[in-house]
Amino acid sequence: MHKKFEVGVFNKEVRDALADGGHHNFLDDEWADIHWIEIVAGNEVEAQQRARRKYTERAGYVITEVQPLD
Numbered sequence: 215m216h217k218k219f220e221v222g223v224f225n226k227e228v229r230d231a232l233a234d235g236g237h238h239n240f241l242d243d244e245w246a247d248i249h250w251i252e253i254v255a256g257n258e259v260e261a262q263q264r265a266r267r268k269y270t271e272r273a274g275y276v277i278t279e280v281q282p283l284d
Contacts, residue, residue: 218283219261222248227274248278258282 225245228238232246251269255261258280269275 216254219253220250220281221265222278223269224248225274226276
């Protein structure tokens with residue numbers, strides 16, 4: 215049975231660019247803040263894996279936490 219999860223994601227490259235007084239080349243400044251992404255998965259580990267496929271570390275994304283939605 216699948217459940218809904220919220221996954222917190224931000225982009226470190228955007229945060230670093232803003233801290234240096236600039237902007238990321240193609241991502242909005244808002245990616246410096248945590249975005250809550252809803253993901254349907256069997257469990258928290260699967261939800262994090264699904265999020266990581268879309269929001270990769272290589273592209274600067276950081277997953278902060280995974281929370282089940284009731």
